[in-house]
Amino acid sequence: GKALGGASGGYVAAHQEIVDLLRQRARPYLFSNTLAPMIVAGTLTALDLVETAGDLRENLTRNAELFRRLMTEAGFDLLPGEHPIVPVMFGDAVLAAKVAEAMGERGVYVTAFSFPVVPRGEARIRVQLSAAHTPEQVQACVDAFVASRDAVRETTTA
Structure with missing residues (x-):
């Protein structure tokens, strides 16, 4: 549907x-x-x-693989899989919402999900990759995640 x-x-x-x-x-x-x-x-x-459109599927697969690899290397917890919709796990709903807001301030639109949409304690930000994304855009998204996570950590520990 x-x-x-x-x-x-x-x-x-x-x-x-x-x-x-x-x-x-x-x-x-x-x-x-x-x-x-x-x-x-x-x-x-x-x-x-x-x-x-085999070329589009191949590009989408490459983008998902690149995003997953870069995010894992940056220390993020991802749900396993090969799908281009990638859940970035935060656990805490407030943390996920703050990181999503910080991402928006950096020009990257993502959506945070928390209870009751997902099980309690499994808050996440869902990223939807596309075949139209370039490797540079995927890298920019990862960079925004790192900067947003670090900025949120700084404000919560200060």
Whole structure:
């Protein structure tokens, strides 16, 4: 629903027998509307890009690997994985919010998440890398994280 439905809702792409069964049995189907034509067109275009844009996928993978390596070297705690949405763990909700605010002051938009969105004690900042980012932008983001973390530490220990 979010990835291809444009947050407008989801859909099922399946053999006709499965679609027929869901139409008869799935409660959400009874209370739903069809997707807007522009959502369907956008979905088809997105699927075409997924099939043909190998260079973009490769660049996205490189950006995620670079970000993860640089952040780990800088001493940040990341949830493991290869995904380009990278949770930078802080644990403390106030700390995560202050670092996110400091990042914004440095021109890097990130979002802090804390309870009840994530489990208590697992506050984090979520970074979303893109295939359009350059290695220099990834480095600038890491530099902003380091500077923000250090600035927040200085104000909390002073």
